[in-house]
Amino acid sequence: MKHRALLVAVALLLPGGAAMAQSGPWGPGADDAAFAQMLKTSFKGRGVATLDRLNQDETQVFCSDPETVYAPESAARREEIEKVNLASVKWPADGVWLGDWKEGEKIAQSGRGNTWTDKPEQVNGGNCYNCHQISAEEISHGTIGPSLHNYGKLRGTDDAVMKATWAKIYNSKSNNACSNMPRAGHMGILSEEQMKHLMALLLDPRSPVNQ
Known part of the structure; x- marks a missing residue:
């Protein structure tokens, strides 16, 4: 069972x-x-941490079943889920991809928000360093996710890279059905403006990420 x-x-x-x-x-x-x-x-709902967090969408239900999620026969289902999540991505309303990398660094460093002790008006952080190395100077970072150091320097900044990066931040399940990365835009964790700042952190050549 x-x-x-x-x-x-x-x-x-x-x-x-x-x-x-x-x-x-x-x-x-x-x-x-x-x-x-x-x-x-x-679980008891307190503050902004309400019980609706226990409600799973079809992606979460699928990824919560370790017996089938990586089974060869589940490949088609994984692809279907990725397509559904990609279709949910909302692209920048004004067509501008990049914000301010300095603000992006603040967001990446911050893990605040969405806990029962946080206030509804509090701005959420991205908590990016909890799973990734981003800049070479950062001595404390997680290793659950890949290193993002030199992200833009290695990939360039053409439209395909911009779109793929935005989709990954907005809804990480769009290219990996059971990614451990939070769906920052899809779940309302980060705003469009915050996502633009993170995009700049990763892709702006002036960012410490690309030094």
Whole structure:
């Protein structure tokens, strides 16, 4: 069963969880329903972190199933999901791709926003350094994602690069159905203006990224 091990582990952490873990239900397919119910009853909405975050779209449902997501027979489904996510991308309204790389650096450095302690009016950060190396000077960065140092220097700045980069930031699932990268534009994490600033950070030749 897909979620049984995780369900048991989570149950043991909750009040009365040991009894719950032993009692089930463990019938065919019941583990999925029990897991979903546990999520709904374990999380409480506070501030901007509301319970609607537990609602999954078709992409998230597909990518939450480790038994099939990377199976060879799922290749067609992955391609279909990528096409759906690419179709969701909203391109710059004014046709301008790049903002201010200095502002982009601030956004990349900031991981604030979208937690229950944050205020609705607070501007979200991109939290980019949590997963990527971006500039050579940055000594603290994550390695979950690839290094983005020299991003524009290596790729150039033609329309194809601009479009691919924008799509990746707006909706990372558009070219990788189960990417770990947040869908910054699609999920409303970042504004169009913020995305332009991040684009400049990656592609402006004056940016430290391309030095």
